[in-house]
Amino acid sequence: MKQILIVEDEQQIGHFLRRGLTYKGFGVSVVGSGEDALTHISERKPDLIILDVMLPDMSGFELCRHLRSNGYTNLPIIMLTARDELVDKVAGLNSGADDYMTKPFAFEELVARIGAALRRTESRDQQSQRIVVGDLELDPSSRQAWRAGEELILTKREYDLLELLARHAGQVLTKEQIFEYVWGYDSEAGWEVIKVYVNYLRSKLNAGGKPDVIHAVRGIGYMLRTV
Incomplete structure (x- = not known):
């Protein structure tokens, strides 16, 4: 009540x-x-x-x-x-x-x-509640992220991209959805820019030999694996 x-x-x-x-x-x-x-x-x-x-x-x-x-x-x-x-x-x-x-x-x-x-x-x-996907954790209120307990040092774009994927873990997000959330409608960012930022993000998420959790769906977009 x-x-x-x-x-x-x-x-x-x-x-x-x-x-x-x-x-x-x-x-x-x-x-x-x-x-x-x-x-x-x-x-x-x-x-x-x-x-x-x-x-x-x-x-x-x-x-x-x-x-x-x-x-x-x-x-x-x-x-x-x-x-x-x-x-x-x-x-x-x-x-x-x-x-x-x-x-x-x-x-x-x-x-x-x-x-x-x-x-x-x-x-x-x-x-503002924390987002947890497997060994990945995000705190939207402070814009911090951790993997397996280790803090990830992310740029604004990298964090925005990771939060978007984490909020929709297990769901394929199209490049249009990613554009809208991370760059906005008026952005001139292209598909290649998204791929560049995904690679930036992967290099930080996968440091130390951790398994890749970002799955590319050819011709459509990306998905964060739930396991």
Whole structure:
């Protein structure tokens, strides 16, 4: 069950949100100040925050900036406030909020935005998880790679190519797919350039007599072997 923290000092709104989101299957907690929110988050980090801007002790902008600068970079934050001026929306998004909704609001739209924010976060988390294929390991967050426990010193292109192959291990990738991911649509890189970079990569992956894990499929592309 996803946990949502509502930071809202108007009790009636907090109660309405708690009841509605609980009915939708979320676990919901409500606090009425920025300090109470910080205490709650440090003890029980939620999956998402719904944040009012006008709080009794600090603004929602200040709270959002504080969270973003103290390690909570991937915690989804939706601002829900009566402040509907463009300058406020810009300030909210610039403070680190993922979304900004104004009151009055449609509850079903809020639920949809919550779902979208949670999906984006899950996608980012999946993308940042380590990739393991046989004795090969990659850490996308640091762009590091190891084979049999030994770190591989790779250029940007080499790492991009290896990560693409590793994310699709066992699947043949065409030269068009490789172009798009590693060089981009507008690249003038040719098929020969891909072969050159595959050879660069092989020389590092196969150092010390390790078996070749990159398989060339004639006329189509390349595949990273899973065994």
